[in-house]
Amino acid sequence: MSGRLIGESATVPIAKGKDVHLEPGKPWPAPYRGSRYSILDSKRHGTVLQWKYNDLVVHVEPPNNLLDQLRFFGKSRGSGKGSIRITAGREILTKIHTTAYSYSDEAPVDTGWIPVYLGKLDGGLGFDINIDPDLPNTDLWVWDGFSFNHGESWSVSYDGELIWKWQDYRFESIFDHTDLVSTYERYRTTAGRMYINEFGHIYVNVPRDEIPSGQREEIQNVFDEWQTFVEQNRDAAAQRLVDRRLKVTGDGDPTEGHLPLYIGHLSEFDEGIIPKPIVTDEEYYIAASNEEVGGY
DSSP, X not given: OOOEEEOOOEEEEETTTEEEEEOTTSBXXXXXXXXXXXXXXXXXXEEEEEEEETTEEEEEOOOBXXXXXXXHTTGGGGTOOEEEEEOTTOEEEEEEEGGGOTTGGXXXXXXXXXXXXXXXXXXXXXXXXXXXXXXXXXXXXXOOSOOSSOSEEXXXXXXXXXXXXXXXXXXXXXSOOHHHHHHHHHHOOSOEEEEEOTTXXXXXXXXXXXXXXXXXXXXXXXXXXXXXXXXXXXOHHHHHHHHHHHHHHTTTOGGGSOEEEXXXXXXXXXXXXXXXXXXXXXXXXHHHXXXXXOOO
């Protein structure tokens, strides 16, 4: 069952140690990021919230109040249709063209597509395909939820910092994430990406040849246990999502693909602090306003 959009204000850290308190409908002064969804019309189901990656498509009823808010603030000239993002902090974002948006003069850049804060997601999204929060008797598992266009994409740098990247822009999280980075490095020895979704779940892609020797047996056991679990439960959707991830990261060969490994929930690390990138290059706002689907 879908959740709802609630009109909570958001506190967004910006440069020079400052915070901005945003009400719904105001310009978003931070990197445009999060899980990618679209609001569109379906011939069979009416207006839906859709997740898509190539031929993988799933849709459900939109969260309550979301379509009304999108229409109210001028999304797609009042139709409310188009793309949205949901951050790791459950903030729901979209882009609205300046010609239809009332608060363009308050945005960092007042032309093109303006990132806008709509409110926060309360509850779930109603998808049948998602990671089960009640994981089997271990903090480590196979990530068999959405594995494309899903979650905030972060990189762990060589000096142990969390970096958000888009095109040539690199912005660090304002917070320290010692526990999270340490857990990442337990299972992947080189700098690379991790993904954090709107429910606080975290997964990494682990190259098979970069697994630390001390964790190889543990990870193999996890994947064997997961394979048995999905076969017993006849969970073809989970199997398909993992197989597709392995194929894509293995350049077409799933036996060479990176292992999608669930490493835990945000609440387990660094007192539950959510990573938040700070824009330190004002030109980012110009680049992010060039198109509706940009800025990710």
